[in-house]
Amino acid sequence: MRLPIYGPRLRRVARNQFGWRKLRPGQFKPMRAVLRRKDALVVLPTGAGKSAIYQIPAVLLPGPTVVISPLLALQQDQIAALNDRGDAKIRAVRISSQETVAQKREAFEALRRGEAEFLFITPEQLTDPERVAEVRALKPGLVAVDEAHCISAWGHDFRPDYLALGDMIKQIGRPPILALTATASPPVREDIIARLRLHKPEIHVSGLDRRNLFLEVAYCPDDNYRWRKLTGMLDEEQRPGIIYVATRRAAEELAERLTDSGYPAEYYHGGMPSGLREQRHTDFSDDKVDIMVATSAFGMGIDKPNIRWVAHVALPDSPDSYFQEIGRAGRDGAPARALLLWRSEDEAIQRFFQGGSPSEEELRDLAGELHKGPATKTALQKTTGLGPRKLGQYLNLLEQVGAVNTGSKLTVPARAPLPAAAAAAAVEEYERQQAVVRSRTDMMRAFAQSRQCRTETLLAYFGEDLKKPCTHCDNCADGTAHEIAAAEPEGPFPVHSQVRHGEWGTGMVMNYEEDRMTVLFDEVGYKTLSVPVVIEKELLKLASKTGR
Template identity: 35%
Template sequence: MTDPQNIHSVLRDHFGHEEFQGFQEEVIRHVLDGGDALVILPTGGGKSLCYQLPALILPGMTVVLSPLIALMQDQVEALEAKGVRATCIHHGIVGQERKARMQGLEQGEYDLLYVTPERFRKPEFVELVRRLDISLLAVDEAHCMTSWGHDFRPEYGRVGHIREQLGCPPTIALTATARPQTQDRILDVLGIPDARRFLAGIERPELFLSARPIHSQEERLERIIEVIEGVGGPGIIYMTLIRSLTALEDELRQRGFDPWVYHGKLSAWERRTMQQEFQASKDGIVLATNAFGMGIDKPDIRFIIHGQIPGSLESYYQEVGRAGRDGRLALCELLYLEEDLATQQKFIEWANPAPEFVRGVVQILETWGEHAYAHSVEEIRDTLLLKNRGDGRVETTLGLLRSRDVVSGDFETGDLVLLRPLEVGEEYAIVSEEKKSRDLMRLLEMARWVRAETCRRVSLHECFGVASEPCGACDVCLGGSSIDLIKFRHHGGGGRNMPCDESGEAPPLRRGDWIRVGRRKLRVLKVDRGRRGWSVEAECSDSLEIRTIELERTRWFRL
């Protein structure tokens, strides 16, 4: 059994917290006792602590599989600032620095090692980790490992094999969103079907959910400006296409705004610098594709706009979950232009190449032979695609081929190699018509949610198999999908049960209530009870100033 005193001292000394959130402590105890676990916590719910804290107590090292290099680097830097012995290995670390880190691993200098699944394609790395004492495997963003998930990555499909390479240590898989069938598949891929599941509810009462039909690009722009001016930053505006981002950037700059732009075609330095600047900003606005946000831990994001419809409710929920982590009200609005559905349908086509396309890519690589590395994705695209040359089918196919050991390496790193020809009919096993059908159904479900006339939270929760009551605090509950910012800023938060203090006495106010003090109207953000009785933190409706009000010493009226 684990020592409770030791767990709490590590929490306090290394992470600066006095108490755990939700079921964090229960997960940590289970992991420290050698159990496997699947943890589903909303974005900002404290998933990382569930493996970071055990890593400081377990005798060996914890290996963390993470999908993004930038995310790994951010987490390692944050841990190092806390005095935690953590490192990461990726293709951006070369020469003496990589050699020093590899030696440090062998000499037991680290408690946590962050890597991408692709790193296990390197024989010298696999040989090294097999010699290490691995106490725990943590798989972050676990939904990526199965085609049942909304963000499937072929390399993540090999995680079960990676676990075997590490000697099948106790394993914890973590994600913000996973439907029941996705949960089952994650555990099957990992080879831990009996792992204990820790499932948090997906309730985020501080998020005001809204979906607004629009009929033109001009209407989209005007609404975005209205939200920026009416709500204020920090905020994130998601667009599906890079060209849509750049067009929106031009329009906003002409109107006097100075947004950052983030997408996958920027350099690593540009993306990292922009992310750091946004993290430090008080009112910055980011225009981004869905490449932005994973690993963002900024508590004061006041709005998230989806300028174009996302491909699934899972993606939508994960992205809006980045707002309002400080517990204050945040607007999450989706702008729905019907023609945007066609864009998402194209993405689904590109993410699910036909078997004939897969074989065509392999045939081109066979023609190039041992000099394939000297060519490029663009050359394959020019050969196979007469139009839509900007689509991602070639990249998707190479990823699928890499996951089945048909190719290794990459054009970008100059080491792409065709390892073997396809077996007869193998292309039909590589791609799945069933996955394409699931992706289309998820998009249809997203479109139905936008058009729904029932409470946003109720219909969202139904998709994840969670029962709930109408929230009283979304655009539908407060009067339909044309919700205006006045209703948003002045809504009371819905009919939630009022908590009691230790004596059983209910507080006179709750978060979201409106009060008047003198001539000022204020919205309650926080309710507390100390030696001098009940007090609240409240935001003034005109100046947005936050004041602390001692209720037993102030004349106030509920509105």
Template identity: 40%
Template sequence: MDQERAAPSWHEIRQEARERFGVKTFRPGQRELIEAVLTGRDALGLLPTGAGKSLCYQLPAMFLPSPAVVVSPLISLMQDQQEKLAQADIPAARLNSTLSATEEREAVEGIRHGELPLIYVTPERLENPEYVELLRRSGVSLFVVDEAHCISQWGHDFRPAYLGLRDAIAALGRPPVLALTATATPEVAADIVEQLGLRGAALVNTGIDRPKLALEVFRTPNEEKKRDLLVRLLEEEGGVGIVYAATVKIANDLFRWLSDRGVAVGRYNGQMRKKEREETQQRFMNDEYRLIVATKAFGLGIDKPDIRFVVHYNFPDSLESYYQEAGRAGRDGLPARGILLYRVEDRRIQSFFLGGKYPRPDESYRIYEALVRLEAQRAEGKRKAGVPLKALAEIAELPERKVKVVVALLEAAGIVDRSRGVRRLRDFADEAELDGFLKAYEGRRASDRERLEAVMRYAESPECRMAMLKAYFEEFDGPEGEQSVPACGRCDNCRHTEGSNRAVVDSLTASAPPPEPARAAV
């Protein structure tokens, strides 16, 4: 599977793109990634939101001898992709937890008969050996990891189920791998390559800049001013938008407040029932809502091109999260705004979330102790199978998510195998190895804190917003060796330098004492 294969001609590829997908010209980065896929190379694509990442695997899948398996973190995104492919007369299957027995049986039959060029799966489904074996028997020509930043424990949206993808790739016969994401620092990109075991991967990075997206930060001294500013922004800006809140409670309170003011607003968060979330999303797509107030659960795969503004009502956890979410505005290439309502007190919310993101040393040890205890009990009962993750979580009295993270770390150290339940292969060699295991996440916690500090520096700086983001992602435009980025000319700081502040913002922030080093009005 590692050998490069002869690719179809670009005449054939362009014709298929035009006839199947209505694509007449390729966007930056698409051709390079399509070429890598069709010649059997591993590849990592860093393309901004709206840059057409899905075409980079959907189009090659039309020419591959066996299906492309696409790992997607969101069930709603999988369904949306399948429906759009059906409109292009391209059959596709999806394997996730929402399928009825009949739907799952039909999907399995389609995979067995080799009728499908594209198969969408959640990472959790690939933790099941039966599904992996089903895909292995059908043959896999390409393994695609969408939202690949989720595999990096140094990233902003880490998802433990992604840690098993490298094993799944090996079990499928090591087909070529295409990893895609909108945002990744060089550190995260390197971690994606390592975690997926990419070999000689083609790296395609088209840059983060969106020339029509204006970035703005409004300093809000209190909650009343923040809400007043949001209303003024809604009056000032036409079109539809998204407002991101840091917690479900804040989102619900804001939803009710806006509803009472007559705004056509919907809400979306992970605590809502699936049917209610789907209805909200569909009504937003159909322009029945002017605004969605949501937590970060809303966003990946929201393919609505005419979103004119994205407002972060609270402090985001990282610049990666902020720019990926802000980038959902203006996917149609028309002017759009990414707005952060900055209040320094909001930092405490993200600090609280980050405090529970990774297992503490005592929690890691509890999980290891629980494994030793359960193995001893199962040995007495002459049970040979490994310990289920759910049983470990119950004994350790910790969320299964944290157990997955710790078990993945134990496996990386060669302490356990988790192919069929969790079982120990050996004990820790010495106290130093055990100490290293227990403190493995200290560096990640420090990295998370630094990411949060980077958001504060971004919010408070008088420098060009886009230049700061490019420097953060290490995208420098100067001569080789010169770390310089020109000002964008369109963000609030650039416009402020040019003397073009809005009167509406001045009036809203005039009563606030001028903060240092940031301006009271942006």
């Protein structure tokens, strides 16, 4: 294919198969990468049309497209949208725990006969060698990994089952990979690329400035002040909306208090029975619930355009989580509001959730079991007594220190460290990761305290540059951001330049605010430094590209 024909062909498919008159900003370039058979990582905000980036090129590519997605509800919505058009060229089928053996057989038959184009599948299904062989026989032309941040140890929706995807995709023939997510800061992007084993991927990040979304932050000296601010917003704003809290108990208590005060609300968290969670999810999507009080477990897979506001009554664990959650508001393009009500005590809650170090003894025992021969996760759960989530996290750490190869069967690679050394290295790797996690919580507090344009601060965290104040945040509205921008001196290093610190190693300059600068270091995460001290002590030097 030659470059000039990409645009007309993509637009023709968008119009004829999907009824879309034009492509949205940020869609065309990654679509072009897909048609060139190149790996790509795409970061677009919620509601910006990420699915179209694989759906439209798929019609032009030979072989079916495999879509790997973590949520059955999200899959079902996307499948229904495709199949409602009644076009065999974009028909979708699914292989998951919800389908019977006969339905799965029928789905593969439809794909083999060319009567379906899209195969939606969960990572768990690809742990079955027979299933992998069936998918490989289809000779897929593309693999799209939705919600790709779930594969990252830095991602707030981390899924251990995603860890083996790099191996799984290799086993089905290694077609080009398109990774899609609504939020990915530089560490998350690097993790996605490494874990999916993307080959020289094109990286496309766009549309992160949500101009219809007003960002507002208020420091609350006590809970009574926070309650007044929250109910004041509820009195002013239309509904529906989501209130995010830090704990399951807080979700239940706040929902009860709101309901008793004349603001009917429901709660949602991961500790509820699955049937009740699904019912609450459906009720909110169907406008039967106006106010949902929830932990971070609520939100992924919500395809609801009319959410008018998202409020946080606790400091999120990172700007990644915050950006993902506020992105659920205003997907219809109408004005929406994001309100963060925080207290200093919120940080202590996040530190608690970050927890302590993994057990070196448990890691050693797990590594010892792996040395006995190839094993499945199910078998390891029985022999070690570890739960599925802890086992996934431990295998993740052992993989990163070269002590295990993941796949349908877990094996020990050649020259792997012995169990005791592997366990010690895994604990050390965990501590390194926790330094980055703690730094991201620091960046969330810095965002809350910032007098700079909120959007500028948020985009800088994600490695993007906003040329001028956004005009749709509280600091811009009251003139503070303009004053800061006018008085801000030029920094000693360009934004996004590579620098080196004597102790912390190589990093990237993310942004400046007043007399401070933020640097993202490879090993220790985000650090905020005093610019005068950096200059006086010569703490940073420009790093050569080969030094990274």
